[in-house]
Amino acid sequence: MAYGETPSQTVGPYFAYGLTAGQYAYDFTDIADPTVAGPDAAGEHIRITGTVFDGEGNPVNDAMIEIWQADANGVYSEKPVDVSETGFRGLGRCGTGTDAKLRFWFDTVKPGVVEDAGAPFVNVIVFMRGMLVHAFTRFYFDDEAELNAKDPVLQSVPADRRDTLIAKRVETPTGIEYRIDIHMQGDAETVFFDV
């Protein structure tokens, strides 16, 4: 290894006017936003929502969540992400400081199963003030129990912690929602991965 990695540093509390400008109403463009798949994307349209909790169980109002996922056919997009795109983008970014209940949300389609996995899932990165290094996790889906049982990564997680990675399907008047909270610490501490 010729060069050492540049250390990670915290995203801090003031990222919004640089990274999530549209969501927070700053005068700057976005390269990504909470829409991962626009209305023209093929697949089952869903919303993923959740809250990030700190070690005292308080919701975090200055986290930023990013997701990267395959399309409904289980393929990661090679097309450049473009926020004017009305189809599938693959990337989403959302801060937790604008929703009244401090939730993150993503409007997307349910991903298909990618080539080296057993079940559908969304890749997730958690950033916030108080994290010097971002943390990787995944969201799986609770209505895919059969496939979840075949997913090598999910099955590598101790059984008593697997539930922290599984979003719960809820039918709401506005459509299908999957709900999953991120617990940074405590009995329900989310499983994070060394990716």
Place this chain on the structure above:
Amino acid sequence: MSTFKPRDWGSHAPYIAPGYKSTILRGPTQAPLAIKSGVSEGTGPRFAPASVRELDFDLTKNGVVNGEPLGERIVVHGRVMDTDGRPQPNILVEIWQANAAGRYVHKVDQHDAPLDPNFRGSGRCFTDDQGNYKFYTIKPGAYPWGNHFNAWRPNHIHISLFGPGFATRLVTQMYFPGDPLLDLDPIFLGTEDAAARERLIAKFSIEATEEGFALGYQFDIVLRGRNGTPMEN
């Protein structure tokens, strides 16, 4: 697609670094579980050219309303490469920072220092085919924060990069050489390895300095390298 070498945790801070108090309740307490890197980690977003507009790389101009922003103009440039020294072309680099007085545009920032009506403090650019990037900006000021009595953040610029894959994602901060606050800053010091910390400090560069216009700083950014062999199917 290839996979990336494992993260070198020795170059990074622990999740809980008690000197930086917010980590105590926000850092995961359980060690991250290692997983075999595959297509999900090896792929990552690319961005449309329209993601970067003409003035996005020039923070001395991209927030102008009725005049020039106040403060010391600087030009920050460097190369994005991997741990094997391979340049990383076409990488999106996003930055944000405080103004010369140490005040962020962010609504939550309550520091009693003036906003600059002509400075927003955010920008972005792509690296060129040699992995080089360049921003014009204003040297950010130091500012107080609530971590401990008389705590001040050293001058810094926040930098966010996607790199070639989801696994290479990096958010970091660039510091300035000779800043006396560095040795007192629990965020900078959160990285325990002194040699790794040095990689967070830009170098003053007279070569990059533009005559009569702006002081030059060089800040190279090193992302994880690729494994030598293509991924097995």
